[in-house]
Amino acid sequence: MSVVPEFLAANQKYASTFNKGSLPLPPGRKVAVVACMDARLDPARALGLEEGDAHVIRNAGGLVKDALRSLVISEQLLGTKEIVILHHTDCGMLTFKQEDAVAAVKKNIGQDASHIDFQPFPDLEQSVRDDVAFLKSNKLIPDDIKIWGGIYEVETGKIREVK
Amino acid sequence: MSVVPEFLAANQKYASTFNKGSLPLPPGRKVAVVACMDARLDPARALGLEEGDAHVIRNAGGLVKDALRSLVISEQLLGTKEIVILHHTDCGMLTFKQEDAVAAVKKNIGQDASHIDFQPFPDLEQSVRDDVAFLKSNKLIPDDIKIWGGIYEVETGKIREVK
Numbered sequence: 001m002s003v004v005p006e007f008l009a010a011n012q013k014y015a016s017t018f019n020k021g022s023l024p025l026p027p028g029r030k031v032a033v034v035a036c037m038d039a040r041l042d043p044a045r046a047l048g049l050e051e052g053d054a055h056v057i058r059n060a061g062g063l064v065k066d067a068l069r070s071l072v073i074s075e076q077l078l079g080t081k082e083i084v085i086l087h088h089t090d091c092g093m094l095t096f097k098q099e100d101a102v103a104a105v106k107k108n109i110g111q112d113a114s115h116i117d118f119q120p121f122p123d124l125e126q127s128v129r130d131d132v133a134f135l136k137s138n139k140l141i142p143d144d145i146k147i148w149g150g151i152y153e154v155e156t157g158k159i160r161e162v163k
Numbered sequence: 164m165s166v167v168p169e170f171l172a173a174n175q176k177y178a179s180t181f182n183k184g185s186l187p188l189p190p191g192r193k194v195a196v197v198a199c200m201d202a203r204l205d206p207a208r209a210l211g212l213e214e215g216d217a218h219v220i221r222n223a224g225g226l227v228k229d230a231l232r233s234l235v236i237s238e239q240l241l242g243t244k245e246i247v248i249l250h251h252t253d254c255g256m257l258t259f260k261q262e263d264a265v266a267a268v269k270k271n272i273g274q275d276a277s278h279i280d281f282q283p284f285p286d287l288e289q290s291v292r293d294d295v296a297f298l299k300s301n302k303l304i305p306d307d308i309k310i311w312g313g314i315y316e317v318e319t320g321k322i323r324e325v326k
Contacts, residue, residue, distance in 0.1 A: 048173025
């Protein structure tokens with residue numbers, strides 16, 4: 001059983017009323033959102049994004065180190081001027097350490113994953129501060145790019161700033 | 164001028180009717196979607212995803228090489244069993260080469276970005292095939308994980324399979 005037939009049926013419905021076929025490639029609101037891949041977070045709904053508004057970059061944790069290639073393309077080739085980082089409560093990245101991930105892969109599928117930096121973090125607010133600091137100190141992210149970091153609460157749907 | 168005040172206002176509205184505060188951490192539909200960061204593609208709307216359904220991993224191009232850390236976490240720590248790859252028509256990754264990206268960064272902000280592999284691709288359908296093949300041959304993605312690759316048409320909202 002695959003979810004693909006359900007996805008394609010849902011897509012047929014989406015496409016049947018689709019009226020956004022002439023949007024330009026560069027994001028209209030000149031922003032890139034970096035958010036966790038978590039299933040409970042829908043950045044578009046949670047931030048009021050429509051098709052065409054913003055680049056949305058997502059990975060496990062919403063970590064900017066994994067997003068650097070995409071951010072440079074977003075800014076230097078497609079004109080975005082702002083980065084919004086969204087981590088979230090109850091994140092899976094808070095629940096394991098590097099050695100736990102390596103051990104789980106070994107146990108589950110017998111493979112060595114020690115070459116992958118899984119980048120777990122023990123403190124949610126600090127993880128946002130660290131990501132803001134990483135971008136602010138990175139020479140590929142120029143000083144005129146605005147950077148904002150916040151936390152999405154999966155319990156309430158609310159977003160709050162991390163200072 | 165920042166988009167953040169608008170994002171927070173939209174979020175207040177979203178949170179005011181939020182009723183999904185008790186969803187479990189593992190994705191309900193046991194699938195991870197890997198899609199491009201493109202502003203015109205909203206994977207949740209285009210595939211019929213609700214909060215809690217699926218991991219959504221996004222980067223420039225929707226390239227699986229950048230997503231490997233996230234996919235291993237998704238499968239081995241959070242129980243997903245399927246990967247859906249979505250590239251799309253009119254993708255920015257079709258419009259430049261590695262040397263163009265390095266030159267743009269040098270021209271725009273005076274920095275050397277030659278250490279970043281920007282991973283542009285010249286052929287859209289082949290880029291999907293390459294990503295499916297990359298995952299199928301990667302030892303960290305076991306054989307029982309279903310993998311499907313398709314293209315989202317930004318002109319029509321439709322998704323089609325790449326074989």
